[in-house]
Amino acid sequence: MAFEPTKQKYTGAIRQVTLGTGPKAVTVGGRSCFPFYTFEGSMPNAPRIAMEVWDKNPGDDWPAAAREPFADVLDDPAAWAKKCVEVYGAEMIALQTRSADPNADNRPAEEVAAVVKKVVDAVDVPVIVWGVANHEKDIEVMRLVAEQCSGKRLALAPVEEGDHKQIGASCMAYGHVVVASSPIDVNLAKQLNVLLGNLGVRDDNILIDPTTGALGYGLEYTYSVMERITQAALAQGDDKLANPIINNIGIEVWKTKEAGQSAEEAPELGDPKMRAIMMEAVTAVSFLLAGSDIVVLRHPETVKLVKGYIEKMMA
Amino acid sequence: MGMTGIEIFKLLPKTNCGECGVSTCLAFAMNLAAGKAELASCPYVSEEAKKILAEQSAPPIRTVVIGTGNYATKVGGELVQFRHEKTFNNPTGLGCVISTDESDASIEGKLNRFKALQFERVGITMRPEFIAIQDKTNDPAKYKAFVEKIMGLTDAALILVSPNPDVMEAALSVAKDRKPLIYAVTMKNGPKMAPIAKKYECPVAIRSDGTLDTAMKITQNLTKMEIKDIVIDTGVRDLKTAFTHSVQIRRAALVDRQRALGFPTIVFANEMASTPEEEAIVAATFIAKYGGIVLLSDLQPHFVYPLLLQRLNIFTDPQRPMTAEPGVYPINNPNENSPILVTCNFSLTYFIVSGEIESSRQPAWLVVKDTEGLSVMTAWAAGKFSGEDVGAWIKKCGVLDKVKHKSVVIPGYAAAISGELEEELSGYNVVVGPREASQITKFLKAFTPQ
Incomplete structure (x- = not known):
């Protein structure tokens, strides 16, 4: 008699969330099994990759290897986003509004929002707008972004407990998706989804950001929280956690020491560019296996590699 | 997982001899099932039973x-x-x-x-x-x-x-x-x-x-x-x-x-x-x-x-936080004028704080205090990052001999200990640093120890 492996009993499925509009809109979620366990459940939508774009020239904040593919567009976020789509086949853009950071450039909200609008108008793929995790500033910027990009079904991030009312309301008013961000904790993730529900945000307009730790810098905490969220949603019937998960990976990995060290600084770690790309790719693969639906990645070679990986795992 | 007490009982001699230390074979079987006894304590168990029990109690993956x-x-x-x-x-x-x-x-x-x-x-x-x-x-x-x-x-x-x-x-x-x-x-x-x-x-x-x-x-x-x-x-x-x-x-x-x-x-x-x-x-x-x-x-x-x-x-054990070795870490070749920064020994905090200092390119002495792997805020709440403790460690770890100035920077989340710490380190300025590591570069660029 042929061996019959035990099947996991699933009680629910991750709900589907659609970003963007028109032919390039992207739907994620819908999964009714643990990530890639398609022998016992279905994964109607493959996980997707969003390419990271900054609203300012990142300069020395980015290691040379990360700047190099975008050297011609780093000063023009719209051209940068276009290059991601047209040259590197990006299916989504994650625009980080770094220029808004009150501890750095502190560019006024109107100017930040105007650049976001330019980027959104320059591409036909969905855009995730990722703020600076400063409540006051993010509320100001996201209110303008939500209004000026009305109906584009952007995803606005990070929406935390401290600013969920304001940014949540902006999303509801102008038809955007909320990226509910909580600090590596299952209960806090659930609580924020409940709060957003109380506010009136529809369940299928929420993505979960569990807070992403890079490889070597807390990856294991994020990994296990994601597995626990996935288990709660799929096997323990916790409807309030049954939302797709997004991981903001590029920015976390590329700021680590090892991703930035030159061959002279760390000869024992091999080729600096390949090392950083592999750190980003290994982080992405780990989180895809833990339940990520959208990974935000920086380097085009990482994107290519992870895209090929997802295709193989979806076979 | 494994066999129940009753299943094990069926394999025992059922003589209630008591030589294993408990009065009945049933009680012994229950202890075996609960992992509280060793089969070897029974002098009369059959070879057959030993084999079955050994197989059943073997770990599921070798x-x-x-x-x-x-x-x-x-x-x-x-x-x-x-x-x-x-x-x-x-x-x-x-x-x-x-x-x-x-x-x-x-x-x-x-x-x-x-x-x-x-x-x-x-x-x-x-x-x-x-x-x-x-x-x-x-x-x-x-x-x-x-x-x-x-x-x-x-x-x-x-x-x-x-x-x-x-x-x-x-x-x-x-x-x-x-x-x-x-x-x-x-x-x-x-x-x-x-x-x-x-x-x-x-x-x-x-x-x-x-x-x-x-x-x-x-x-x-x-x-x-x-x-x-x-x-x-x-x-x-x-x-x-x-x-x-x-x-x-x-x-x-x-x-x-x-x-x-x-x-x-x-x-x-x-x-x-x-x-x-x-x-x-x-x-x-x-x-x-x-x-x-x-x-x-x-x-x-x-x-x-x-x-x-x-x-x-x-493969890190999630039940046990990873810790950094308590001590003084020189970063970016600090000298006698470089600031002293104090943090906890939760490994993630250590990696992030030391990484931020390194990337700031500002020299500093990083003092890691043993908090049993707790983060700054948790350690403070648990009484493992009190002014007294932190002060005692700063004196003991030897960092004060490495500098000429009289300033010590504590994490923003531990601001509440600054008074107590100033008492402990009399003559020193206790400066409350940033709450988040991401603000360290900005802080260090503007900070001169007095």
Whole structure:
């Protein structure tokens, strides 16, 4: 008699969330099994990759290897986003509004929002707008972004407990998706989804950001929280956690020491560019296996590699 | 998991002699079931019962030791499917394949990289453990000589790769004391290969035909011969199928207590990808998802280092926070005018804070205080980051002798201790630094110790 492996009993499925509009809109979620366990459940939508774009020239904040593919567009976020789509086949853009950071450039909200609008108008793929995790500033910027990009079904991030009312309301008013961000904790993730529900945000307009730790810098905490969220949603019937998960990976990995060290600084770690790309790719693969639906990645070679990986795992 | 007290009771003598220390056999059986007694305490239990109980109480996935000395490497022995349920125990063994048809330069390069890949992190040495030696000669004497040569060049845990029992036996005659993994017993060569594994008492891998059914048949055959140290290769080289098998094997062993699959696995990532980059992410898949051993074609540090970090992260015990060694860390060559910054010894905090200071390019003395692995805020709340404690440590650790100034910077989240700390360190200014590490660069650029 042929061996019959035990099947996991699933009680629910991750709900589907659609970003963007028109032919390039992207739907994620819908999964009714643990990530890639398609022998016992279905994964109607493959996980997707969003390419990271900054609203300012990142300069020395980015290691040379990360700047190099975008050297011609780093000063023009719209051209940068276009290059991601047209040259590197990006299916989504994650625009980080770094220029808004009150501890750095502190560019006024109107100017930040105007650049976001330019980027959104320059591409036909969905855009995730990722703020600076400063409540006051993010509320100001996201209110303008939500209004000026009305109906584009952007995803606005990070929406935390401290600013969920304001940014949540902006999303509801102008038809955007909320990226509910909580600090590596299952209960806090659930609580924020409940709060957003109380506010009136529809369940299928929420993505979960569990807070992403890079490889070597807390990856294991994020990994296990994601597995626990996935288990709660799929096997323990916790409807309030049954939302797709997004991981903001590029920015976390590329700021680590090892991703930035030159061959002279760390000869024992091999080729600096390949090392950083592999750190980003290994982080992405780990989180895809833990339940990520959208990974935000920086380097085009990482994107290519992870895209090929997802295709193989979806076979 | 295991047998109930009543099931165990049925196998006991039922004489209630009391020599085991409890008054009845039933009470003893209950203690056995609860893991509170050892079967050896019963002087009258039958051999038959001993055998059944030993089998039933064996761990669901066998721990197999490959290699000797510094490289005696444990694989398998896992008890959970998800690390947060308890912890993963034995990190996926990593290594590369060396083939008999490779040039000396290529072999030397791989072995040098193997040796050089040793990294210290949070008190743990990260390194690959395995060298697989693949035969392409099909000639016992030639393979034996090749294995001997490699043995002379490395202490690595070895995997001998040949389907030919004669070739394998020749190599084992010289390598057996290194406890190499024999790769592999198949359905076809089993009748000749299995007795060799038995004779040389080395762990043995099986290679199936791509199905779990055949894998189970082969392991059952070996178990009948009382060969216990088995490693499974299902023979699949397609990523998705191999992933599915890996999940199913882990689950069958743990949930169904399927003995025939209760063994660690081996993954030949080098045969599953067309580029080294792809190979590395195949390896990453099986570090996260249940691979016992993962082999690469080479050990270039830019591929292996990320995998070692991933392995460290995934196999970290979630029940026990990782800690940094308390002490004084000089960063960016500080001198007597450089600021003193204090933080906790939660490893993540240490990595992030030291990383931010490094990238600020500002010299500083980082004082790490023992908080038993708690973060600053948690440690403060738990009374392990009080002004008194922190002050005492700052005096004791010797950092004050390294500077001329009179300032100490504490984390923003511990602002509440500043008064108490100033009392403890009389004559010093206690400066409240940023709450988040991301603000350290900005802080340091504007800060001059007084």
